[in-house]
Amino acid sequence: MxxxxxxxxxxxxxxxxxxxxxxxxxxxxxxxxxxxxxLKGKLTVLxxxxxxxxxxxxxxxxxxxTLVANERQFTAYFKGQKGGRSQTEQDSYVTSxxxxxxxxxxxxxxxxxxxxxxxxxxxxxxxxxxxxxxYAAGKNLFPASFGACLAPEVAAPTRRTSTPTKRK
Numbered sequence: 001m002x003x004x005x006x007x008x009x010x011x012x013x014x015x016x017x018x019x020x021x022x023x024x025x026x027x028x029x030x031x032x033x034x035x036x037x038x039l040k041g042k043l044t045v046l047x048x049x050x051x052x053x054x055x056x057x058x059x060x061x062x063x064x065x066t067l068v069a070n071e072r073q074f075t076a077y078f079k080g081q082k083g084g085r086s087q088t089e090q091d092s093y094v095t096s097x098x099x100x101x102x103x104x105x106x107x108x109x110x111x112x113x114x115x116x117x118x119x120x121x122x123x124x125x126x127x128x129x130x131x132x133x134x135y136a137a138g139k140n141l142f143p144a145s146f147g148a149c150l151a152p153e154v155a156a157p158t159r160r161t162s163t164p165t166k167r168k
Contacts, residue, residue, distance in 0.1 A: 025149035030077055032133035034148035036070045038097065039136035043119060045101045050113035055120040066129025077149075100143040 025031035047056035060067060078090040105112045119139075126135055142148055 029073075030149055031137070033070055033073045033077060035133050035136035035141070036067070037074055037094070038101075038141035038148070039123070039132060039139070040067065040070075041094065041098045041101055042116075042139075042141050043123070044098060045105065046113070046116055046119060049102070049105045050117060052117065052120060055124075059120065059123060062124065063129045063132060066132055070132075097142075097146060100146050101141075103143070 025034060043056055043059055047053050075086070075090060078086040078093070082089040123132070123135065126132065
């Protein structure tokens with residue numbers, strides 16, 4: 001029994017590590033950009049859900065230069081990856097990320113604000129904007145089904161054709 005349990009733990013650990021590796025960007029600089037975007041998305045969800053507009057505005061004001069530079073890098077990433085469709089793909093990615101993060105508000109219910117409001121406190125005590133990316137990376141903010149540096153895969157709609165069945 002102990003061997004089965006140990007084997008199951010090893011398999012789960014391997015799968016967990018593989019999932020984490022898949023969500024990482026090939027370049028550390030790109031990963032840092034996506035981590036800051038995820039942090040901004042999480043704080044946006046908190047601001048809207050928990051009516052914390054003032055706290056979100058204080059975050060933006062304190063880190064404005066870093067957030068503006070990060071947004072430029074984020075846009076450049078999408079231009080490099082998606083070319084002429086970069087703005088559409090970038091908008092889609094951000095919307096999907098925030099929607100995925102918003103899903104936690106329903107699963108955690110009334111506990112969501114209480115469990116997550118401390119993010120504002122933590123981020124506001126960072127010494128500078130250069131600490132945003134490492135802080136965000138340590139928070140593992142990407143939903144499990146969502147990868148950094150990759151637009152979420154959306155299945156193409158299947159087209160059903162109905163064929164009449166022959167009656168005998």
